[in-house]
Amino acid sequence: MSDIDMIRAAAARLKGHARRTPLLSSPFLDRIAGRRVWVKPECLQHTGSFKYRGGYAAVSALDNATRARGVLAFSSGNHAQGVALAAAQHDVPALIVMPADAPSMKIANTRALGAEVVLYDRVAGESRDELGAQLKAERNLTLIRPYDEPQVIAGQGTTGLEIAEDAALRGIARADVLVCCGGGGLTSGIALALEAEAPGLTARPCEPEEFDDVTRSLASGEIRANTRISGGLCDAIITPQPGDITFPIMRRLCGPGLVVSEEEALHAMALAWGRLKLVAEPGGAVALAAALFRPDQMTGDDVIVTISGGNVDANVFQRALSSYGGLE
Amino acid sequence: MSDIDMIRAAAARLKGHARRTPLLSSPFLDRIAGRRVWVKPECLQHTGSFKYRGGYAAVSALDNATRARGVLAFSSGNHAQGVALAAAQHDVPALIVMPADAPSMKIANTRALGAEVVLYDRVAGESRDELGAQLKAERNLTLIRPYDEPQVIAGQGTTGLEIAEDAALRGIARADVLVCCGGGGLTSGIALALEAEAPGLTARPCEPEEFDDVTRSLASGEIRANTRISGGLCDAIITPQPGDITFPIMRRLCGPGLVVSEEEALHAMALAWGRLKLVAEPGGAVALAAALFRPDQMTGDDVIVTISGGNVDANVFQRALSSYGGLE
Numbered sequence: 001m002s003d004i005d006m007i008r009a010a011a012a013r014l015k016g017h018a019r020r021t022p023l024l025s026s027p028f029l030d031r032i033a034g035r036r037v038w039v040k041p042e043c044l045q046h047t048g049s050f051k052y053r054g055g056y057a058a059v060s061a062l063d064n065a066t067r068a069r070g071v072l073a074f075s076s077g078n079h080a081q082g083v084a085l086a087a088a089q090h091d092v093p094a095l096i097v098m099p100a101d102a103p104s105m106k107i108a109n110t111r112a113l114g115a116e117v118v119l120y121d122r123v124a125g126e127s128r129d130e131l132g133a134q135l136k137a138e139r140n141l142t143l144i145r146p147y148d149e150p151q152v153i154a155g156q157g158t159t160g161l162e163i164a165e166d167a168a169l170r171g172i173a174r175a176d177v178l179v180c181c182g183g184g185g186l187t188s189g190i191a192l193a194l195e196a197e198a199p200g201l202t203a204r205p206c207e208p209e210e211f212d213d214v215t216r217s218l219a220s221g222e223i224r225a226n227t228r229i230s231g232g233l234c235d236a237i238i239t240p241q242p243g244d245i246t247f248p249i250m251r252r253l254c255g256p257g258l259v260v261s262e263e264e265a266l267h268a269m270a271l272a273w274g275r276l277k278l279v280a281e282p283g284g285a286v287a288l289a290a291a292l293f294r295p296d297q298m299t300g301d302d303v304i305v306t307i308s309g310g311n312v313d314a315n316v317f318q319r320a321l322s323s324y325g326g327l328e
Numbered sequence: 329m330s331d332i333d334m335i336r337a338a339a340a341r342l343k344g345h346a347r348r349t350p351l352l353s354s355p356f357l358d359r360i361a362g363r364r365v366w367v368k369p370e371c372l373q374h375t376g377s378f379k380y381r382g383g384y385a386a387v388s389a390l391d392n393a394t395r396a397r398g399v400l401a402f403s404s405g406n407h408a409q410g411v412a413l414a415a416a417q418h419d420v421p422a423l424i425v426m427p428a429d430a431p432s433m434k435i436a437n438t439r440a441l442g443a444e445v446v447l448y449d450r451v452a453g454e455s456r457d458e459l460g461a462q463l464k465a466e467r468n469l470t471l472i473r474p475y476d477e478p479q480v481i482a483g484q485g486t487t488g489l490e491i492a493e494d495a496a497l498r499g500i501a502r503a504d505v506l507v508c509c510g511g512g513g514l515t516s517g518i519a520l521a522l523e524a525e526a527p528g529l530t531a532r533p534c535e536p537e538e539f540d541d542v543t544r545s546l547a548s549g550e551i552r553a554n555t556r557i558s559g560g561l562c563d564a565i566i567t568p569q570p571g572d573i574t575f576p577i578m579r580r581l582c583g584p585g586l587v588v589s590e591e592e593a594l595h596a597m598a599l600a601w602g603r604l605k606l607v608a609e610p611g612g613a614v615a616l617a618a619a620l621f622r623p624d625q626m627t628g629d630d631v632i633v634t635i636s637g638g639n640v641d642a643n644v645f646q647r648a649l650s651s652y653g654g655l656e
Contacts, residue, residue, distance in 0.1 A: 019350065019352075020350075022347070022350075022372075024347075024372065027440075027441070028437075028440065041605075043605040044350075044352065044604075044605055044606075048605055105602065105655065108655075109356075112355075112356065113355070270642075273607050273645070274433065274607075274642075276372075277369075277371040277372055277376055277606060277607035277608075277638035278372075278605060278606070278607065279601050279602075279605035279606065279607065280605075310605035313653075314598075314602075314649040314650075314653025314654060314655075315653075317601070317649060317653070318646050318649050318650070318653070321642040321645060321646050322642075322646070325641075325642025325643075325645070325646070326642060327433065327436075327642075
């Protein structure tokens with residue numbers, strides 16, 4: 001099956017399960033950006049992020065006997081919740097390996113969705129892969145990778161089908177589509193969907209400073225790793241480096257990456273709160289931040305941005321409002 | 329034209345202008361309420377509240393010559409923004425009379441949407457009506473009342489058409505529909521739409537303590553006024569008493585009112601933030617609070633609630649998160 005056929009097949013499986021999120025806008029955001037800003041709010045997706053799409057696509061693609069044994073995922077939180085809910089909806093067990101320093105809300109939610117959660121200490125160098133391999137072997141589970149997995153990319157790509165459809169309805173033939181990017185599952189999935197359905201729309205990865213591995217990899221043409229692997233506010237999109245499957249797709253189809261500061265992400269969170277009435281997490285706000293605060297790095301009358309997730313602890317959200325909630 | 333025909337005509341005029349908001353849910357909210365909770369997020373409507381529907385319906389219903397002279401509204405904020413945007417979209421002037429103690433974000437937004445704003449001091453007893461009558465006469469403006477106005481009720485009633493449609497898609501034949509209620513424009517509009525389209529769904533007004541005029545009026549069968557007219561956190565839905573047009577509709581069609589505390593509204597705001605990734609204002613959260621914290625006052629497996637708006641200042645939102653953002 002071709003990539004776009006896999007995405008269309010994932011969309012068919014997701015129908016009636018994933019939410020069809022809208023494209024939102026605000027004249028106040030347009031004024032800041034100097035162009036029309038269209039927001040795809042995947043924070044409104046089940047489990048509060050786009051990751052449910054990929055999780056459901058992957059779990060639903062397994063044959064019954066394999067699926068019944070259960071699934072395993074490594075995740076700092078959003079992929080964890082997406083896989084946990086998808087597994088629960090298929091009535092199969094889910095075991096999730098999470099870093100102990102993941103946001104507490106994400107750990108609690110993953111457990112509440114019925115998954116078994118095992119924590120590891122990434123800062124102390126505990127090996128997630130060894131722990132996972134051992135658990136996988138003991139229980140004969142199927143690993144659902146967070147991004148370097150064709151069915152996951154296909155699931156995330158359904159976001160791109162919807163963007164293409166809604167852009168066409170609004171007469172938007174050419175625009176940058178800014179995507180919050182960690183390992184590249186959402187970015188590569190959207191890029192593949194746009195290639196087939198809206199070739200005038202160009203996906204561009206957006207990242208936080210110090211975790212700009214995809215931007216640097218695209219610029220150099222080769223995979224580059226981050227030196228830090230944890231500690232940033234944008235936990236949802238922090239990965240060691242682009243994926244072996246996602247990077248060639250991004251290199252072929254994406255425009256240059258965009259990099260914003262954590263403060264700019266917090267500012268964008270406050271603007272999403274005040275102007276769109278949406279809750280974004282820091283990593284979920286980097287694309288909006290790029291649209292608002294890097295206007296010179298794009299062209300055209302329209303820009304489309306994803307808000308990839310909204311799973312943020314209260315203290316971080318309050319920090320965004322304390323600094324930028326006046327919306328002056 | 330019958331009431332439902334007016335609502336359908338308003339829906340036709342609003343098509344392509346108002347956002348078609350979804351019905352959202354969260355397993356975490358269902359667990360608290362002990363039943364399935366369906367949320368109609370009108371905070372995602374243009375201008376951050378359902379009031380845009382009524383404002384647009386009323387402005388679009390005027391004949392061209394009348395509309396061209398401009399419109400006038402009295403409002404603590406949400407009706408102001410709805411009328412301001414509707415007037416701007418019709419390229420006609422809007423003059424908005426607002427209480428000086430309205431949330432600063434609402435005053436600023438109304439101005440930014442192009443309206444001329446005149447403030448009055450309601451606490452000192454300055455007469456809004458005298459001020460309005462004088463401005464209306466001087467400029468030959470058309471007054472758009474916030475709720476006791478058939479075209480405004482028809483516009484708000486389009487929310488009920490959408491609820492009826494989405495409930496039918498989910499097989500919900502019987503349920504209470506909890507509506508954040510001030511003067512009763514949204515409540516009576518939804519009640520009329522449900523009467524025609526989903527007679528098993530019953531609209532019920534929800535109010536904050538000390539401002540429960542509609543609940544007391546329904547219980548007594550006669551219009552009862554509030555003793556306080558300002559000062560509560562739920563500014564969006566504080567009105568002196570139910571309207572002369574809205575009250576008979578509510579008396580004929582609505583179930584009993586529900587009353588929650590300001591603290592319960594703040595708690596519901598935090599849950600909407602954490603579980604739905606939505607920004608609700610205190611007055612916009614009273615229906616969700618009633619669904620979550622008054623489960624014994626309703627029956628059935630499903631309850632549908634409106635979040636009527638999300639225009640809240642940062643300090644109030646931070647108070648909700650400080651108290652209830654842990655979601656424990």
